[in-house]
Amino acid sequence: MAAERAALTPAWQPGQAVRVRASFPPGHVRTPFYVRGKQGVIEGVAGVFANPEELAYGRQGLPRSALYRVRFRQTELWPDYQGQPDDSTVVDLYEHWLAAEVADDD
Template identity: 50%
Template sequence: MPPAWPRSRPAGPPMARPTMGSRVRVKALCPPGHVRAPWYLRGKTGVIERALGEFGNPEQLAYGVPAEKKPLYRVRFTMSEIWGNRAENPDDTIDAEIYGHWLEEV
């Protein structure tokens, strides 16, 4: 049986709605169950590239429970943030779409 939703929700208060250019960090959590924050981005800092709207929370939809609407953001990370001094092109970037409940203010 899948874990109950409240156990898999990242803890902490929701952050205020970030705007384009806001610096954010992906929460470095490892909750059980279906989550939508890539492992390699957890704990990393990026910049909001844009807001994409609100969508049903896929972490709830995965278990067939009613889904709360959650804001989704495109967040831009530099290769140096992700790979450190091993980054071949440190200033190159990668964008990822991350739900707001996985982000915290920096």
């Protein structure tokens, strides 16, 4: 376990733009519906953790996965958002839910 933890290097760095996979499997996942398919920016790396999609079924949570704090603009999540343009939501997401994305101009 310790060796595996040491071997896992997070693929994303803070500031990188990512897009959450638009995937809709049955079963237990911790990626909320409202961020799937949406673009965000890596705010930070939270660490490497056992995979809840495995733990939920009585298995060991392997391989472990890097977990990121990903920030989304509210206007990206909700096109008709009524608040201010800078408002945001930060969601903690595991690496296998994230894909590369070209950054916005802003």
